[in-house]
Amino acid sequence: MSAATPSEYFDAIYAQDDPFGYRERWYEARKRALLLASLPAQTFGRVWEIGCSNGELTADLATRCDSLIATDLSARAVALATERTQAHAHVDVRQARHPDTWPDGLFDLIVFSEVGYYLDADTLTRMAHRLKSSLRGDGVLVACHWLAPFAQAPQSGRDVHRLLRRELGMQRVFGYGDADVRLDGWALNAASVAQRAGLR
Template identity: 55%
Template sequence: MSVAEYFEQIYREPDPFQYRNRWYEARKRALTLACLTRQRYHSGWELGCSNGVLTAELAGRCDALLATDLNAAALADAAATTYDRPNVRLAQARHPDQWPDGRFDLIVVSEVGYYLPPQEVVEMAAKLRASLTDDGLLLACHWLHPFDAALSSALQVHRAFARGLEEVFCYQDADMVLQGWGTGLASVAQQEGLR
């Protein structure tokens, strides 16, 4: 079964990952937002936006936010979730094959990388680095446990994403890894003039 077919099957159910009502997902969103190193970003991109629950919260931190997903049903749900966010643009895309123009000072990869084979993860990582502004943050969050549809592990994905970038933060627990990278980014304390 292809990745597109897998998600077609998954999204026959509304909110198949239960982003709206699982504490695990609410906590993961809160951790993601807390790890953002700036209060505001000019141009953000969320890969794997699903039903737009995280997208709606990221929109409050970005002047403009592109949110992409492979699945049309997920994007329709994301459109309903973000209808009141005029700074959000939704697009259907398969990455790394389809890639947006421009560069972003925030790129958020939510649970996407392990649906790609290792070589495509490496290709995607290179494209992500090229799409990041000089002061940009690449943030990735992935489930740590193996599952049938995974073609790469979370750790393989994060190792590929880290190449050529400096780690800004890392949070890992028994279930997930949340990590951010950039190049020469000032810490939050430096930005606030505390050091």
């Protein structure tokens, strides 16, 4: 399996403010809406978004939590996400390359969206185990990935979700899939949305 995508690739694409079209593409807006709608609680305590890019999803997640750490390996992405979320004092945007660096403490929600395929399988395997141990007892990990293989990524989105399912060893509590995208949520505690909301 080839190595993780080099930092230079991201340095180059962030010559643009919105290299993935998050602010303009309906495809991306729909996918964010799917992810946000799938979250099994209205609000969460402590949240971590991995690979926050220019902060579009970050700004939406900010409205659903008490505190949010958003990380990205690219200094330019961190600057863009910081600007995008400046109205939200509870958002802390940090430059970090994972899994080499890792935030302290436990999280109620970890969002791993469109990042996994940039990691080689060995690194993603190590990352999966650390992600699991960074969740609180009722915490949720949500992963969302584009399925079509592309040249800069050592793995496909399908590979990523297959590996996560195998290595996490957690309950899959929700999921969505179509020809383009896979979205899965895993939790240590398999309580349903209605149970979490006290309806049953």
